[in-house]
Amino acid sequence: MSAEIREVLVVGAGLMGSGIAQVAAQGGFQVTLVDTGEEVLARGLARIEDSLTRLVRSGRLGEVAAADARARIGTTTDLVEAARGADLVIEAIVEDLDAKQALFAKLGDSCRPDVVLATNTSQFQISRIAEPCERPERVIGVHFSNPPPLMTLVEVILGDHTSEAALEVTREFLAACDREIVLCRKDVPGFISNRLSTALCMEAARLVDEGIATPEDVDKVARLMYGHKMGPIATLDLAGLDTALRVSTALSEHYGGDRFTPPPILAQLVEQSRYGNKSGAGFYENGSSQLAV
Ligand SMILES: NC(=O)c1ccc[n+]([C@@H]2O[C@H](COP(=O)([O-])OP(=O)(O)OC[C@H]3O[C@@H](n4cnc5c(N)ncnc54)[C@H](O)[C@@H]3O)[C@@H](O)[C@H]2O)c1
Incomplete structure (x- = not known):
């Protein structure tokens, strides 16, 4: 090498x-x-x-x-x-x-x-x-x-x-x-990080999809209750909803069960070309969730 x-x-x-x-x-x-x-x-x-x-x-x-x-x-x-x-x-x-x-x-x-x-x-x-x-x-x-x-x-x-x-x-x-x-150390789909983050982010998207909470409140729980720097919905907007949809669909097909399954709202937003911060809007209106760099 x-x-x-x-x-x-x-x-x-x-x-x-x-x-x-x-x-x-x-x-x-x-x-x-x-x-x-x-x-x-x-x-x-x-x-x-x-x-x-x-x-x-x-x-x-x-x-x-x-x-x-x-x-x-x-x-x-x-x-x-x-x-x-x-x-x-x-x-x-x-x-x-x-x-x-x-x-x-x-x-x-x-x-x-x-x-x-x-x-x-x-x-x-x-x-x-x-x-x-x-x-x-x-x-x-x-x-x-x-x-x-x-x-x-x-x-x-x-x-x-x-x-x-x-x-x-x-x-x-x-x-x-x-x-x-x-x-x-093992060649498994999603590795360490995306098995963790996809499970969390899809559950967060489900809470929004089912009308249980707003994106702001879901993210607030992650930030103020769990000490995350950024909430899972803001993370989805930052990562790109098109990419997140591909990743969660593939993980869901591989592992089965519900833990990685994307809720309908994700495909709906992608269909409307709301890809997240990179297109100006996603779950949030104007990319306001972007990390302040
Ligand atoms: N977005 C995230 O948060 C994130 C995080 C970690 C890993 N990834 C992974 O990184 C990769 C890229 O994701 P992204 O978010 O940058 O996507 P993106 O859509 O922003 O960029 C992909 C780029 O690849 C180019 N491309 C497509 N086919 C090509 C080819 N054959 N040759 C050369 N260029 C080609 C496209 O024109 C586009 O510019 C994906 O595998 C994604 O899953 C993304």
Whole structure:
């Protein structure tokens, strides 16, 4: 496995990919951000710019460090060319197994054989994503949470075939990015974090769906009674309701029972294009639940 990582390729410039690219750039790595079109890439870069500005304004990052990080990030729509020069790849595309498998097949063909391929999937088994990939022992789960520049804990997931060497490279990379890790030792859907958060968030959405409580009151209970920083409904708006719907549906199909089943209100909001903060409204009207960064 690559002992030395210089070039990090992040695939997907959405909410997570742009944040992960920023974290890697702040960690001193050269980053290439890939997506399907120039417009999405421009939106990803704008998100990074905005986040860096907020970090500087709040005194958490120096101006020079922010400018250096920004200068380390390049963008392209040419995945194959970018893959050739990568020392580490982090995938953060849409939460769709077919799309991820198609991408990992391509990465397997295009990257050097020693390059670790990490997926930021929210719940798919790492071994399923690695199935079509040349040398699946280099595929590993690296699950950042949203927003990556502020959330310092990363969940690392071992696939059935993930090698010790891939784990070691991943540990070193995340340590250089100043991240803490927890290790999910079995390749189970949802890992540690999303089994916990999906069960809580779907129950919270059910309370709203059944007219038992407002989003504000559900969140108030979590914050003031349980000491959570953010309530589960605000968390859903922040994560994106389309992504949350995909994740909860997949977990529910895998595990059965009711604990992960999304209530109808989630699909209804998605149908109305109310995806949460990223589209301006979700359960809440105007993204007012956003973390004050
Ligand atoms: N949103 C969260 O809170 C959160 C947290 C942890 C993990 N995740 C996971 O991270 C991944 C990304 O989620 P997100 O919220 O950033 O989604 P998003 O919809 O904001 O971004 C996904 C991006 O991937 C791009 N894309 C799709 N197919 C592609 C391909 N084949 N090649 C290149 N780019 C492609 C899209 O154009 C889009 O810009 C998902 O697997 C999601 O489950 C999300």
